[in-house]
Amino acid sequence: MSIIFRFISKNTSITLYGISLAALLLLLKWLELRFIIINHAFEIYAGSIAILFTSLGIWLALKFSKPKTILIEKEVYRDKPDHFVLNKTELYRLNISKRELEVLQLMASGLSNQEIANRLFVSLNTIKTHSSKLFEKLEVSRRTQAIEVSKRLQLIP
Amino acid sequence: MSIIFRFISKNTSITLYGISLAALLLLLKWLELRFIIINHAFEIYAGSIAILFTSLGIWLALKFSKPKTILIEKEVYRDKPDHFVLNKTELYRLNISKRELEVLQLMASGLSNQEIANRLFVSLNTIKTHSSKLFEKLEVSRRTQAIEVSKRLQLIP
DNA sequence: CCTAAAATCATCCTAAAGTATGAGTGTTTA
DNA sequence: TAAACACTCATACTTTAGGATGATTTTAGG
Structure with a gap:
């Protein structure tokens, strides 16, 4: 039953x-x-x-009757992973040397030329030369511009 | 017909x-x-x-009949668009004024004090005063440091 | 091995940045 | 309304940055 x-x-x-x-x-x-x-x-x-x-x-x-299925795509935003990848293409194109890039990085971190010189164990004049060449290559005339441009070109984080 | x-x-x-x-x-x-x-x-x-x-x-x-529908939500993962949101909390904490923030933004874009002065229709001395107070508040002594710090604090993009 | 590029350093000079101090003018607020 | 604050500007001075030029030493590549 x-x-x-x-x-x-x-x-x-x-x-x-x-x-x-x-x-x-x-x-x-x-x-x-x-x-x-x-x-x-x-x-x-x-x-x-x-x-x-x-x-x-x-x-x-x-x-x-078979129900119609509608697919809705829900956008889930993932935090952009901020691991920096250097743009080697630009670096090569602008013909920027290793040392110059090094100086550029320290510049962007807020150090003065003297501080950079101390950090790299070279003279202040050397840093000045590096930064001058750097500005030429980046086609800028100030370190703040250099920082702005090189960040945009992904030469520095 | x-x-x-x-x-x-x-x-x-x-x-x-x-x-x-x-x-x-x-x-x-x-x-x-x-x-x-x-x-x-x-x-x-x-x-x-x-x-x-x-x-x-x-x-x-x-x-x-209205078609029977089943909604299927599919999560689509996507990189977060990097639209900048100003950190008002930090701005308030550091007691940074509107004008100072304005100067900071132009500073970060690579402009010289003179250029900022021209842009804001004020004298060079005024910009110097603003930047000096800004450096005090940010506890830095150079504009490059100011840029670095304020970017980290999300005061500028 | 030789050369071109990279890295180093110097000197001289100018421009820009930054410090210190004082002061005038609005606006807001207790 | 007076105090506090933001914004403005000035003067005087110091420090740092940047440009021009030349030179020496490494280093990497053909």
């Missing part, structure tokens, strides 16, 4: 459909009787069936 | 439905005749109607 119940609860649609059919058959039999009595209720009968089965069709279609 | 054609072409569904109904009525009349001759074709008749109108219902439902 429990098997039947389980079947019903698992297949509600099929069960309902079955019950509907059974009810319809009863209705048919009943209408058959009525037919004998009221002979010209024929059109009413046909119409009833039409309405009923149209409804059934609609119900079936709505019940078992 | 062309009006009718236009109506048909514009309302294909309705027209088809109308034609279907007309055809059905003809069928009914024909079956009515057959009914007199073959008395027990009745069940076949009812069944036919049932099948036909079930189909009709299904067709109607599929045609006119």
Whole structure:
């Protein structure tokens, strides 16, 4: 007995459909009787069936039609990984040397020429020469401009 | 005449439905005749109607029902666009004025004090005063340091 | 090995940046 | 309304940056 119940609860649609059919058959039999009595209720009968089965069709279609799936792309922004990659192409194009790049980096970190000189164990004049050549190559005339430009060209972070 | 054609072409569904109904009525009349001759074709008749109108219902439902939709959200990972947002907290904490921030921005873009002065229609001395106070607040002593620090604090892009 | 580029350093000079101090003028606020 | 603050400007001075030029020493590449 429990098997039947389980079947019903698992297949509600099929069960309902079955019950509907059974009810319809009863209705048919009943209408058959009525037919004998009221002979010209024929059109009413046909119409009833039409309405009923149209409804059934609609119900079936709505019940078992495949749902359309719509894919929505949700943008999840990921923090841009700020690992710096040096633009070697630009570096080569501008013909900037290793030492010059080194000076440029220290410059951008806010050091004065004297501080850079101390850091690299060279004289102040050397740093001046480096920075002068650097400015020529970057086509600027001040260290702040050099920093701005070289950051844009990804020569420094 | 062309009006009718236009109506048909514009309302294909309705027209088809109308034609279907007309055809059905003809069928009914024909079956009515057959009914007199073959008395027990009745069940076949009812069944036919049932099948036909079930189909009709299904067709109607599929045609006119709102499509069932299932929304599937897909997460698309994308690099965060690097639009700059000013760190107002730091700005307030360091007590940096509007004008000072303005000068800082122009400084970072590589302009000289004189150029900043021209840009803001004030004297060179005014810019010097602004930058001096700025350096105090940022606890630096050079414009390159000021740029470096303020970029880190997100006071400038 | 030889040369061109890179790196080093110097000197002289000018320009720009930065410090210190004082002061006038608005605007805001307790 | 007076104090506080932001903005302005000036003068005087020091420090740093930058330009021009020339020279020496490494270093890397043909």
